Amino acid sequence: MKSDAVLRRIVAPLLLLVLAWLVVEPVALVALDAVRSGGEWTLAAVRAFVAEPNEWRAALNSLWLALASVVLAGVLGVSLGLLTRLTDFPGRRIVSALLALPAVLPPLVGVVAFLFLYGESGIFARAVMASTGADTPPWRFEGAGAVVLIHATTMYVYSYLLVRGALATFDPALLEAATALGAGRWRALRTVILPLLRPAIGNGALLTALSSLASFSAPYVFGGGFRVLPTEIVSTRLNGDISIAMVETLALVALSLVALLLASRLGGAATRGAGKGLAPAPRRTRSRRSRVAIGAAMWGVTLWLLLPHVTLLVVSFVRQGAWTTTALPTAWTAGNYLTLITDPVRWRPFGTSLWMASTAAAAAGLLALAVGVTARDPGRPLSRWLEGGLALPWAVPGTVYAIALATMFSVLQPAAGRFVLIGTLWLLPLAYLIRSLPVIGRPVVAAIRGLDPALDEAAASLGAGPWRAFGTVTLPLLAPVLAGAVALAFVMGLGDFMTSIILYTYDTRPVSLEILGAIRQGELGVAAAYGVVLTVLSTGAFLAAERSRRFA
Amino acid sequence: MSTVRLAGLAKRFDTTAVVSDVSLEIAEGELVALLGPSGSGKTTLLRLIAGFEPVDSGRVLLDGDDVTNRPALERRCGMVFQHYALFPHLSVGENVGYGLANERLPRPALDARVAEVLAMVDLKGFESRAVTALSGGQQQRVALARALAPRPRVLLLDEPLSNLDPSLRERTRGELRDLVRRTGITTVLVTHEQEEAFDLADRIALLHRGRLEQVGAPELLYDEPATPFVAGFVGRTSSLRGRVVARDGDLTRVQAGGGVWPARAALDVTGDVLLLIRPEATRFATDGSIAGTVLRRRFAGATAFFSVRLAGGAEIEVAAAPAAAREGDAVRLEPTGVGAHAWAADGIAGGAS
Numbered sequence: 001m002k003s004d005a006v007l008r009r010i011v012a013p014l015l016l017l018v019l020a021w022l023v024v025e026p027v028a029l030v031a032l033d034a035v036r037s038g039g040e041w042t043l044a045a046v047r048a049f050v051a052e053p054n055e056w057r058a059a060l061n062s063l064w065l066a067l068a069s070v071v072l073a074g075v076l077g078v079s080l081g082l083l084t085r086l087t088d089f090p091g092r093r094i095v096s097a098l099l100a101l102p103a104v105l106p107p108l109v110g111v112v113a114f115l116f117l118y119g120e121s122g123i124f125a126r127a128v129m130a131s132t133g134a135d136t137p138p139w140r141f142e143g144a145g146a147v148v149l150i151h152a153t154t155m156y157v158y159s160y161l162l163v164r165g166a167l168a169t170f171d172p173a174l175l176e177a178a179t180a181l182g183a184g185r186w187r188a189l190r191t192v193i194l195p196l197l198r199p200a201i202g203n204g205a206l207l208t209a210l211s212s213l214a215s216f217s218a219p220y221v222f223g224g225g226f227r228v229l230p231t232e233i234v235s236t237r238l239n240g241d242i243s244i245a246m247v248e249t250l251a252l253v254a255l256s257l258v259a260l261l262l263a264s265r266l267g268g269a270a271t272r273g274a275g276k277g278l279a280p281a282p283r284r285t286r287s288r289r290s291r292v293a294i295g296a297a298m299w300g301v302t303l304w305l306l307l308p309h310v311t312l313l314v315v316s317f318v319r320q321g322a323w324t325t326t327a328l329p330t331a332w333t334a335g336n337y338l339t340l341i342t343d344p345v346r347w348r349p350f351g352t353s354l355w356m357a358s359t360a361a362a363a364a365g366l367l368a369l370a371v372g373v374t375a376r377d378p379g380r381p382l383s384r385w386l387e388g389g390l391a392l393p394w395a396v397p398g399t400v401y402a403i404a405l406a407t408m409f410s411v412l413q414p415a416a417g418r419f420v421l422i423g424t425l426w427l428l429p430l431a432y433l434i435r436s437l438p439v440i441g442r443p444v445v446a447a448i449r450g451l452d453p454a455l456d457e458a459a460a461s462l463g464a465g466p467w468r469a470f471g472t473v474t475l476p477l478l479a480p481v482l483a484g485a486v487a488l489a490f491v492m493g494l495g496d497f498m499t500s501i502i503l504y505t506y507d508t509r510p511v512s513l514e515i516l517g518a519i520r521q522g523e524l525g526v527a528a529a530y531g532v533v534l535t536v537l538s539t540g541a542f543l544a545a546e547r548s549r550r551f552a
Numbered sequence: 553m554s555t556v557r558l559a560g561l562a563k564r565f566d567t568t569a570v571v572s573d574v575s576l577e578i579a580e581g582e583l584v585a586l587l588g589p590s591g592s593g594k595t596t597l598l599r600l601i602a603g604f605e606p607v608d609s610g611r612v613l614l615d616g617d618d619v620t621n622r623p624a625l626e627r628r629c630g631m632v633f634q635h636y637a638l639f640p641h642l643s644v645g646e647n648v649g650y651g652l653a654n655e656r657l658p659r660p661a662l663d664a665r666v667a668e669v670l671a672m673v674d675l676k677g678f679e680s681r682a683v684t685a686l687s688g689g690q691q692q693r694v695a696l697a698r699a700l701a702p703r704p705r706v707l708l709l710d711e712p713l714s715n716l717d718p719s720l721r722e723r724t725r726g727e728l729r730d731l732v733r734r735t736g737i738t739t740v741l742v743t744h745e746q747e748e749a750f751d752l753a754d755r756i757a758l759l760h761r762g763r764l765e766q767v768g769a770p771e772l773l774y775d776e777p778a779t780p781f782v783a784g785f786v787g788r789t790s791s792l793r794g795r796v797v798a799r800d801g802d803l804t805r806v807q808a809g810g811g812v813w814p815a816r817a818a819l820d821v822t823g824d825v826l827l828l829i830r831p832e833a834t835r836f837a838t839d840g841s842i843a844g845t846v847l848r849r850r851f852a853g854a855t856a857f858f859s860v861r862l863a864g865g866a867e868i869e870v871a872a873a874p875a876a877a878r879e880g881d882a883v884r885l886e887p888t889g890v891g892a893h894a895w896a897a898d899g900i901a902g903g904a905s
């Protein structure tokens with residue numbers, strides 16, 4: 001058979017089967033569990049969910065949180081993206097890079113950083129107590145407002161990076177054309193820039209909505225009485241109401257699907273012809289005064305956004321128990337880091353997280369590559385199914401997948417592809433793998449489709465067989481995209497909290513759970529040190545991918 | 553409609569001077585072509601006029617009004633970009649109407665103006681089409697209509713025909729010429745194609761490394777090139793090394809390649825010279841004074857161009873009827889008396905005539 005036929009007749013169905021098994025079946029089982037009990041079909045759980053006002057409230061809270069996050073994070077991210085690209089001020093490049101930093105911050109670490117800054121015993125609260133002499137904290141950083149604030153100041157990164165990316169290939173002649181036709185900068189912004197940025201803004205909003213719906217760490221730590229579906233699911237499960245937890249899970253999936261649907265409606269297709277691969281030069285603001293004013297505002301916002309992370313670094317050097325009443329710590333130590341290095345119980349989680357994240361990322365990379373090569377022709381129905389399979393975990397929040405996998409792999413039914421993996425080393429890496437499929441799949445499939453088919457033909461005409469052509473032409477050309485996507489998958493696994501908290505065992509305890517444990521025991525310095533090391537590892541992975549991109 | 557005056561314009565990027573000391577006056581309703589090789593600074597000069605780049609020194613005056621320090625927004629220059637820069641998210645009508653917003657016209661008046669301008673470029677009824685669904689030629693005309701709609705003081709065209717198929721280019725060139733004549737708008741056209749400049753321009757400003765080499769009517773640049781660069785860039789030339797042997801009224805006699813050529817040269821040109829010879833400056837003649845061998849013949853329809861090697865090894869190009877000679881023929885040549893230009897060979901141009 002020709003290699004093309006092998007792909008179509010053998011590899012494609014096999015891949016479809018793998019995706020159906022890993023991605024679709026677990027969620028289907030959850031759906032079934034919601035309407036089956038003791039071997040009978042029943043809507044009892046659904047009725048219980050519908051009848052319970054608290055459940056409704058959690059669903060509405062999730063929805064409200066998603067909307068508020070989309071609006072606030074969107075306004076912040078889009079404005080920062082526009083300002084760093086289109087205006088000029090002192091330190092513009094540094095600010096642009098700093099603003100992307102939250103992207104490398106694992107979610108739980110970010111939340112912990114907020115705790116140190118705005119929490120009841122955080123720097124601000126202590127500062128107020130110290131200056132007023134009060135002995136109770138002036139506020140509780142808790143509830144809906146706190147969660148939205150955290151979402152907005154961490155999730156703006158999606159819109160920020162997407163808008164910057166879109167502006168990088170924006171044809172500057174469009175702006176000049178508007179100017180020549182008498183449009184001032186506001187009219188140009190309103191009538192030319194923003195409409196053309198719609199796909200980027202829409203995708204940023206979608207990513208924010210999905211992250212916000214799935215967000216577990218922030219509501220878990222700061223939610224207080226503000227309950228949303230992801231936290232509700234975990235607590236219902238802990239209470240043993242498995243069926244109701246499954247209904248909640250379905251409600252969350254439904255909300256995510258609505259977001260996806262809305263986004264595809266509103267976002268629309270990218271307008272052709274907007275990109276010419278040239279970035280508009282930042283407009284040199286004429287007066288020195290306004291340059292300085294914009295610069296001051298941008299630096300201020302940047303420092304504010306990075307304050308939690310600076311705090312994390314500061315706290316990681318504070319001696320346990322030495323920071324009680326003063327606003328800023330007074331006694332410093334490297335001891336928190338030394339503990340991580342010298343105590344085997346403390347450093348083991350790093351090894352665990354590293355191997356799980358790297359195994360999952362590598363496997364996801366291979367799977368995405370296989371799907372990309374098989375689904376290269378976007379016209380075939382099989383291609384669409386394969387692509388859909390890769391993208392599905394996107395619409396399903398991490399908590400849901402964790403529960404679905406726990407359900408699926410708790411019994412032995414080899415014919416249904418079900419094995420007992422729960423309590424073994426393999427369930428968490430498998431979860432990481434599945435969760436990373438969308439982020440790794442989209443760019444890899446797109447990159448494979450973007451390759452010039454004439455290159456393959458050229459290789460074939462020069463006598464290269466399909467494997468040699470793949471290894472010597474396709475793979476080297478894909479390397480930069482693949483490296484970036486694998487790095488992203490690796491970082492997701494490394495910092496994962498929401499699937500880990502459901503699926504971990506003592507032997508597969510990842511760093512994020514160690515952080516949680518340290519906070520519970522009041523070892524804030526150790527928790528911060530864990531967070532800093534995790535952030536450094538994530539940054540390292542991105543930088544390594546960036547290097548390979550440059551050398552490709 | 554108005555005049556354009558450029559006085560001592562200069563612009564550098566980093567350390568490279570891209571436009572140097574350009575002074576040029578363009579009369580009302582005149583079409584001036586900025587001609588020059590790629591990278592000579594044509595686009596930059598156009599952008600200095602439009603106000604997209606600040607000048608380093610010099611002044612830009614529109615209608616005697618010094619706009620050097622005024623932003624592009626206030627200059628009212630209609631610009632057609634090389635890749636058109638049509639707004640891809642707006643319809644044809646919205647694109648054309650974009651520049652009319654500041655006039656705050658009532659809706660019917662706005663629509664009427666858009667329709668009027670679209671009719672001018674032969675796109676009547678195209679208002680609601682998507683610009684991305686148009687052909688290259690139609691996009692070019694929408695770009696032109698969009699630039700003209702707000703009745704700009706001057707029309708700036710940056711290689712407006714370079715993105716069109718060659719088959720379409722000539723027809724579109726004719727339409728462009730008619731349109732500009734009809735509207736009578738003062739126009740600056742950037743191009744690197746001399747044929748385009750010859751066809752469209754009242755005057756050509758030839759730019760080389762950011763400096764104006766010569767400004768004048770197409771005929772002037774062809775017949776009386778001011779520098780060797782002009783002679784070489786405008787029209788075809790062969791170059792020979794030679795010596796001035798005599799002066800004969802208007803003409804200087806130059807000995808080169810085994811013959812003596814009557815050439816235009818400055819009065820002070822003597823000794824070794826660079827001789828630039830147009831293809832029509834030489835003809836085949838059985839009793840000609842110059843011997844040569846035909847190396848190649850390039851057929852071009854009514855005429856053909858023959859590369860002829862002269863005694864001494866130099867090569868010149870001769871235009872003649874296609875059947876005048878065949879490759880490999882030994883031929884004799886005679887200067888026709890027009891179309892040769894000589895400059896002092898030390899490279900400092902003495903200037904023709």
Ligand SMILES: Nc1ncnc2c1ncn2[C@@H]1O[C@H](COP(=O)(O)OP(=O)(O)O)[C@@H](O)[C@H]1O
Nearest residue numbers: 565566570588589590591592593594595596597
């Ligand atoms: N914004 C810029 N920054 C730096 N160099 C530029 C810029 N714009 C043009 N140049 C340089 O100036 C020279 C002239 O460019 P341009 O005016 O576009 O030439 P032309 O239109 O005649 O081809 C080129 O060498 C080009 O690389």
Ligand SMILES: [Mg+2]
Nearest residue numbers: 594595596711
């Ligand atoms: Mg140009």
